Amino acid sequence: MTFRSALAWVLLAGVAVALGAGAVLQERQDLPKDEDGLWQYALDKYNHGQWQEGDRAFKKYLGDFPKGKNVEMAYYYLGYLHLYYSHRYDEARKAFQALADKFPKGQYYWHARFAIGQSYQYQQLNDRTPRTNYFQE
Numbered sequence: 001m002t003f004r005s006a007l008a009w010v011l012l013a014g015v016a017v018a019l020g021a022g023a024v025l026q027e028r029q030d031l032p033k034d035e036d037g038l039w040q041y042a043l044d045k046y047n048h049g050q051w052q053e054g055d056r057a058f059k060k061y062l063g064d065f066p067k068g069k070n071v072e073m074a075y076y077y078l079g080y081l082h083l084y085y086s087h088r089y090d091e092a093r094k095a096f097q098a099l100a101d102k103f104p105k106g107q108y109y110w111h112a113r114f115a116i117g118q119s120y121q122y123q124q125l126n127d128r129t130p131r132t133n134y135f136q137e
Contacts, residue, residue, distance in 0.1 A: 031057055035065050039074075046077050051085035075099035076108045079115055089123040 042057035079095035
């Protein structure tokens with residue numbers, strides 16, 4: 001490969017990244033306004049691994065529809081989004097703790113409690129810092 005062809009590939013890759021970033025910025029500008037549309041949008045982004053946009057959509061859903069029909073599941077998905085996709089374990093714990101606090105008799109209560117412990121385990125594996133005091137509290 002010559003220097004010119006390598007340079008051309010680098011420039012094309014830069015243009016592709018710039019166009020991709022523009023598409024993401026364009027996509028981020030407007031979220032559905034209705035409850036069902038926003039919920040479906042958030043689930044779609046979650047299911048397709050677009051965790052930043054899924055995070056934004058779930059948080060908007062929780063902010064706009066605090067008594068909506070999918071609030072419990074929104075906390076559930078938001079927690080798992082951060083547990084598995086973003087690896088932001090503190091954010092995952094906040095979502096799971098909110099779910100456990102707001103829905104102590106809900107169907108995802110024990111999932112949330114287990115996931116809180118799981119988040120400490122994953123954080124310990126990734127950070128290599130001991131977190132033994134969580135289970136002693």
